Amino acid sequence: xxxxxxxxxxxxxxxxxxxxxxxxxxxxxxxxxxxxxxxxxxxxxxxxxxxxxxxxxxxxxxxxxxxxxxxxxxxxxxxxxxxxxxxxxxxxxxxxxxxxxxxxxxxxxxxxxxxxxxxxxxxxxxxxxxxxxxxxxxxxxxxxxx
Numbered sequence: 001x002x003x004x005x006x007x008x009x010x011x012x013x014x015x016x017x018x019x020x021x022x023x024x025x026x027x028x029x030x031x032x033x034x035x036x037x038x039x040x041x042x043x044x045x046x047x048x049x050x051x052x053x054x055x056x057x058x059x060x061x062x063x064x065x066x067x068x069x070x071x072x073x074x075x076x077x078x079x080x081x082x083x084x085x086x087x088x089x090x091x092x093x094x095x096x097x098x099x100x101x102x103x104x105x106x107x108x109x110x111x112x113x114x115x116x117x118x119x120x121x122x123x124x125x126x127x128x129x130x131x132x133x134x135x136x137x138x139x140x141x142x143x144x145x146x
Contacts, residue, residue, distance in 0.1 A: 005029065005032065006025060006029075009024075009025050009028040009029065009032075010025070012028065012070055013025075013028075013070075016068035016069065016070055017068065018064060018065075018068055018070075021061075022050055023046065023050065023053050023057050023058070023061050024061050024064070024065070026046045026049040026050050026053070027042060027046055027058060027061045027062065027065065027071075028065070028070065028071075028085070029049065030042050030045040030046055030049075031065075031071055031083060031084060031085035032085050033045075034084075034085070035084065036074065036082040036083070036084050036093075036102045037082060037083055037084070038080045038081065038082055038083075039055065039058055039059060039062065039080070039081070039083075040055075042058055042062070042083060043055050043058045046058060062083055066083070066087075069087055069088050070085075070087060071083050071084065071085060071087055072084050072085075072086060072087040072088075074093060074129075074131075076093070076095045076100075076102065076131055077131075079095075079100065082102065084104075086104060089107075090107050090127055090128065091104050091105060091106050091107055092104075092105045092106075092107065092128075092129065092130040092131065092132065093105060093130075093131050093132070094131075094132040094133075094134065095131055095132070095133050095134075096134065096135055096136035096139055097133055097134065097135060097139075098135050098136065098138075098139030098142070098143075099136060099138065099139055101136045101138075105130075105132060107128075
């Protein structure tokens with residue numbers, strides 16, 4: 001991890017009220033690489049940065065980062081939980097039914113939440129989560145050749 005990224009991540013942790021630890025820094029670095037990663041993928045990548053880290057420690061770090069708003073957990077139906085660094089901007093996701101590819105989709109309206117419920121039932125709504133499902137271009141092409 002370069003010194004600038006490490007310094008930024010340390011400040012993010014402190015500003016969020018979290019202690020700065022090597023596992024937290026390593027997980028933030030992995031998530032900053034982009035994508036939507038499951039715990040096994042994150043653990044494998046963290047282990048290339050640290051001598052040793054347990055899967056449970058990675059779960060604990062991801063829980064702390066998610067609660068602090070530094071990571072986002074998403075759970076597409078039929079898939080394991082995925083994590084990403086893009087948090088707090090109320091974006092959504094599109095998932096391919098064929099191969100499971102997932103991509104970010106910006107909020108349709110531009111203010112959080114981008115969907116107003118017909119009845120909030122006393123809840124103070126601060127986020128809307130939408131998952132769009134379909135076929136990615138590669139799977140569409142495969143279907144066209146069948």
